[in-house]
Amino acid sequence: EVQLVESGGGLEKPGGSLRLSCAASGFNFTNAWMTWVRQGPGKGLEWVGRIKSKSDGGTTDYAAPVKDRFTMSRDDSKKMLYLQMNSLKIEDTGVYHCVFYGYIGSGSPIVLNYVDVWGKGTTVTVSS
Amino acid sequence: SYELTQSPSVSVSPGQTARITCSGDALPKNYAYWYQLKSGQSPVLVIYEDTKRPSGIPERFSGSSSGTMATLTINGAQVGDGGDYYCYSTDSRGNHWVFGGGTKLTVL
Numbered sequence: 418e419v420q421l422v423e424s425g426g427g428l429e430k431p432g433g434s435l436r437l438s439c440a441a442s443g444f445n446f447t448n449a450w451m452t453w454v455r456q457g458p459g460k461g462l463e464w465v466g467r468i469k470s471k472s473d474g475g476t477t478d479y480a481a482p483v484k485d486r487f488t489m490s491r492d493d494s495k496k497m498l499y500l501q502m503n504s505l506k507i508e509d510t511g512v513y514h515c516v517f518y519g520y521i522g523s524g525s526p527i528v529l530n531y532v533d534v535w536g537k538g539t540t541v542t543v544s545s
Numbered sequence: 546s547y548e549l550t551q552s553p554s555v556s557v558s559p560g561q562t563a564r565i566t567c568s569g570d571a572l573p574k575n576y577a578y579w580y581q582l583k584s585g586q587s588p589v590l591v592i593y594e595d596t597k598r599p600s601g602i603p604e605r606f607s608g609s610s611s612g613t614m615a616t617l618t619i620n621g622a623q624v625g626d627g628g629d630y631y632c633y634s635t636d637s638r639g640n641h642w643v644f645g646g647g648t649k650l651t652v653l
Contacts, residue, residue: 452642454588461629461631461644461645461646461647462588462633462644463644464633464641464643467642478640480546480641480643481546514588518578518590518593531593531594531597531599533590533593533599535587537587
């Protein structure tokens with residue numbers, strides 16, 4: 418079963434830092450492009466950023482509101498995804514989800530199935 | 546920055562057809578995805594790659610895309626289909642993804 422479990426959320430003051438983690442299981446994490454999505458209180462879904470697999474360059478892209486403050490990284494040996502959040506702002510408050518979507522092959526002959534998996538999320542609160 | 550535009554709300558009676566639209570300049574080039582979000586729950590994918598329905602999603606959910614507009618259609622909407630629906634796609638370079646502002650569907 419494909420599963421994602423986030424951790425690391427909490428209460429932090431404006432200007433502070435937090436590091437979120439996401440533990441992945443049930444799929445080939447090494448080849449996966451991973452995404453962070455957040456939802457602020459009373460707000461809609463917001464794409465935070467994406468990291469490609471190392472074989473595809475391992476590059477990252479970020480939404481404008483978090484660029485230069487947030488950094489995504491991954492440890493393929495541990496099947497872990499990270500989001501380092503610096504210079505936190507009140508508007509960063511929300512639930513942060515780790516997301517994997519794409520095709521997974523299984524069986525013989527291989528059959529590709531599309532999967533879309535979200536972790537339950539970890540809550541980040543930025544407040545003085 | 547790239548934007549996807551959705552109407553804020555759609556309201557239909559049970560059994561009617563609900564249509565939720567999403568407009569974006571890069572939609573002719575890139576797929577649209579649709580998520581259903583209910584309070585306190587993780588988003589549920591209801592349509593991927595414009596028209597495909599994940600396993601477990603009822604056949605009354607369908608998607609289409611033409612030009613700069615993608616449409617989620619719910620035929621014979623049920624009360625339980627009410628919630629917020631978000632379209633999701635990427636900019637023309639495929640580097641930055643974005644959600645639409647969401648459409649609140651009321652089935653009453």
